[in-house]
Amino acid sequence: MSECSDIVQLEGVTRAFAGAKAVDGLSLKLKAGEVMGFLGTNGAGKTTTIKMMLGLLAPTSGSVKVLGGDPSDPRIRVHIGYMPEVATYYPYLNARELLAFYGGICGLDAKTVRSRTDSLLESVGLADAAKRPLKTYSKGMLQRAGIAQALLNDPDLLVLDEPFTGLDPLARIHFRELLRNLKERGKTIFFSSHELGETELLCDRVAIMKKGHCVYQGPVKDIAGDGATNLERLFLKTLGEAK
Ligand SMILES: Nc1ncnc2c1ncn2[C@@H]1O[C@H](COP(=O)(O)OP(=O)(O)OP(=O)(O)O)[C@@H](O)[C@H]1O
Ligand SMILES: [Mg+2]
Numbered sequence: 310m311s312e313c314s315d316i317v318q319l320e321g322v323t324r325a326f327a328g329a330k331a332v333d334g335l336s337l338k339l340k341a342g343e344v345m346g347f348l349g350t351n352g353a354g355k356t357t358t359i360k361m362m363l364g365l366l367a368p369t370s371g372s373v374k375v376l377g378g379d380p381s382d383p384r385i386r387v388h389i390g391y392m393p394e395v396a397t398y399y400p401y402l403n404a405r406e407l408l409a410f411y412g413g414i415c416g417l418d419a420k421t422v423r424s425r426t427d428s429l430l431e432s433v434g435l436a437d438a439a440k441r442p443l444k445t446y447s448k449g450m451l452q453r454a455g456i457a458q459a460l461l462n463d464p465d466l467l468v469l470d471e472p473f474t475g476l477d478p479l480a481r482i483h484f485r486e487l488l489r490n491l492k493e494r495g496k497t498i499f500f501s502s503h504e505l506g507e508t509e510l511l512c513d514r515v516a517i518m519k520k521g522h523c524v525y526q527g528p529v530k531d532i533a534g535d536g537a538t539n540l541e542r543l544f545l546k547t548l549g550e551a552k
Pocket of ligand 2: 355356357396470
């Protein structure tokens with residue numbers, strides 16, 4: 310682990326696609342046990358940042374350090390849980406088989422995977438659907454399977470790209486509780502979202518992106534206290550959209 314317990318350390322990170330900067334000079338630190346929400350309009354650079362944080366995309370310039378090392382290093386990756394924005398799973402696998410597949414990729418032994426599978430599927434509300442092929446799942450059920458997949462390796466750092474999308478209100482509440490429990494266990498969580506209410510309820514800090522630039526980073530407690538409205542006000546103000 311890096312000095313001063315930074316779990317994620319981005320320094321001046323820029324990523325350009327065909328000359329256009331999707332992320333421009335982003336510096337961001339995440340300490341152990343912190344929950345950070347990553348906000349911004351569509352196309353602001355959130356997913357691009359997350360992919361660089363995971364070593365799935367190389368920065369054009371700047372440095373990315375996760376858990377004290379290079380996130381593309383498999384020894385680092387085994388400690389990261391990731392739920393992508395859009396996941397494409399093998400449609401003929403059921404949820405149980407999906408977790409067995411990802412467990413193998415993570416290098417977990419079959420016994421550990423089996424022992425975690427029941428409680429994970431229970432915690433995301435998929436226990437009754439565990440033997441149905443994923444092609445029969447609704448959008449929210451696939452999202453739940455993705456959450457279980459991201460937690461399978463009991464990661465130290467959890468990176469979630471729009472995890473609340475598609476979840477019904479009950480699943481949202483359960484998922485919020487799940488994330489809170491993980492935080493209580495000392496896990497570090499970074500998630501992008503358009504759900505300001507969930508972000509305000511869950512996060513210690515937020516970062517707001519606009520056109521590749523980080524226009525705000527700060528603690529939620531300074532602005533929280535009024536449901537989603539305070540964060541909504543801050544969001545609109547930092548984007549220059551406040552009335
Ligand atoms: N592979 C790619 N090739 C070219 N441009 C890309 C690529 N990936 C992302 N971009 C561009 O980079 C910018 C940031 O995209 P990104 O997916 O990071 O946004 P986002 O903040 O995650 O948006 P959303 O809220 O819609 O998910 C957009 O202008 C997008 O078109
Ligand atoms: Mg995105």
